[in-house]
Amino acid sequence: VRGDINWGIIGSGWACRDFAEGLKHVPGARLAGVCSRSSANAQAFAQRTGAARVYTGVSELVADPSINVVYVGTPNSLHAEHCCAALEAGKAVLCEKPFTVSAGPARRVIEMARARGLFCMEAMPMRFLPAMDRVRAMLRDGAIGELRMLSANFGFPAPYDLENRFFNPSLGGGAFLDIGVYALSLAHHVLGPPQRIAGGAALGPSGVDEQSVAILSYAGGQLAVLSASLKAHLPGDAVISGSRGEIRIAPLYRPEWVSLRMFAESGGAEPAASVGWRERAKSIPGLDIAFAGGRRLMQALRPTDTGNEHIPYEGNGFNYEAAEVMRCLHAGERESPIMPLDDTLEVMDSLDAIRDHWVAAQQS
Numbered sequence: 001v002r003g004d005i006n007w008g009i010i011g012s013g014w015a016c017r018d019f020a021e022g023l024k025h026v027p028g029a030r031l032a033g034v035c036s037r038s039s040a041n042a043q044a045f046a047q048r049t050g051a052a053r054v055y056t057g058v059s060e061l062v063a064d065p066s067i068n069v070v071y072v073g074t075p076n077s078l079h080a081e082h083c084c085a086a087l088e089a090g091k092a093v094l095c096e097k098p099f100t101v102s103a104g105p106a107r108r109v110i111e112m113a114r115a116r117g118l119f120c121m122e123a124m125p126m127r128f129l130p131a132m133d134r135v136r137a138m139l140r141d142g143a144i145g146e147l148r149m150l151s152a153n154f155g156f157p158a159p160y161d162l163e164n165r166f167f168n169p170s171l172g173g174g175a176f177l178d179i180g181v182y183a184l185s186l187a188h189h190v191l192g193p194p195q196r197i198a199g200g201a202a203l204g205p206s207g208v209d210e211q212s213v214a215i216l217s218y219a220g221g222q223l224a225v226l227s228a229s230l231k232a233h234l235p236g237d238a239v240i241s242g243s244r245g246e247i248r249i250a251p252l253y254r255p256e257w258v259s260l261r262m263f264a265e266s267g268g269a270e271p272a273a274s275v276g277w278r279e280r281a282k283s284i285p286g287l288d289i290a291f292a293g294g295r296r297l298m299q300a301l302r303p304t305d306t307g308n309e310h311i312p313y314e315g316n317g318f319n320y321e322a323a324e325v326m327r328c329l330h331a332g333e334r335e336s337p338i339m340p341l342d343d344t345l346e347v348m349d350s351l352d353a354i355r356d357h358w359v360a361a362q363q364s
């Protein structure tokens, strides 16, 4: 694709409005049109965002030859259907997270995109922000030594409402699928696909998880501990821990703070001031060894804080993923190396495995 890129948006809700706002910060992006189930909604959306056209339905939008790429911003349960409609019409696709409600439909969408040679990507703004460029560079440079653990969480109390997709199973609700996916996507980005998964959940009256946790274990012995809640405020951050230090990323949803803390290597030289203690400890059988070990542990636990760096993003954050889609379309790339389709599929497989775990626990 050459020149400006024409975007069509399916849906007129919160994410669609923010995405349209984000497009204003991307040079060469043009909001060609929006479709909604209601023409009043579509008109209001167009007025607010400057969308050039309104369409009465998905089939009309995807049939417009001027549209290059379709953003799918409908409830989770409709993503697969809307992605397929766009791909069938020969359009590139950017689809909101979670890509689909389970791995089966994700596989079908991905196969269709690949069979037709069309660009397709899951929208996961966090991966494209400058703060994550910094984190990737730190990890590449081995800044925290060997990777050992990752923890990530996202949660806030949401009022119980079946109209809201958070709680509605037919709209693809559930804490882990809807907001735990940010933590899970980060774990997959940093550690790859896990070897084993365990999960636990508190299910609400509609049957979806209102709070849930997952523990992922990896072939190299690493562990990831992830949590999501629609009932409680969680810190909304992530910590990647290694043999020499840790990287903290906040907020998980739109990272803009990155802090690096380095810990002394255990086994290092003791400071001179401790020698007197050591001499005294030596006189007590067995304690000399324990004392030396304890001293080293204390040193190792006292970190060198290298600062909390603010790495702001421009626009509202949605613009970076849109810019990446446009870069790929201009370069003729069918997948983004930052959010490849295999990653999306592996995340969906993990989501299925996490859910299977708590369904099995419920039945036992």
Ligand SMILES: NC(=O)c1ccc[n+]([C@@H]2O[C@H](COP(=O)([O-])OP(=O)(O)OC[C@H]3O[C@@H](n4cnc5c(N)ncnc54)[C@H](OP(=O)(O)O)[C@@H]3O)[C@@H](O)[C@H]2O)c1
Residues within 6 Å of the ligand: 010, 011, 012, 013, 014, 015, 016, 035, 036, 037, 038, 041, 042, 073, 074, 075, 076, 078, 096, 097, 098, 123, 124, 125, 178
């Ligand atoms: N990446 C992010 O940071 C981020 C943030 C929030 C949400 N999201 C994702 O974006 C998607 C939309 O979330 P949202 O918060 O924008 O939801 P929302 O405000 O409820 O908007 C969803 C839109 O989908 C359209 N729609 C089409 N068929 C529908 C149906 N059967 N039932 C309900 N709506 C239908 C509606 O537009 P019409 O009424 O005009 O048809 C509605 O406005 C979800 O997949 C969510 O996970 C992503």
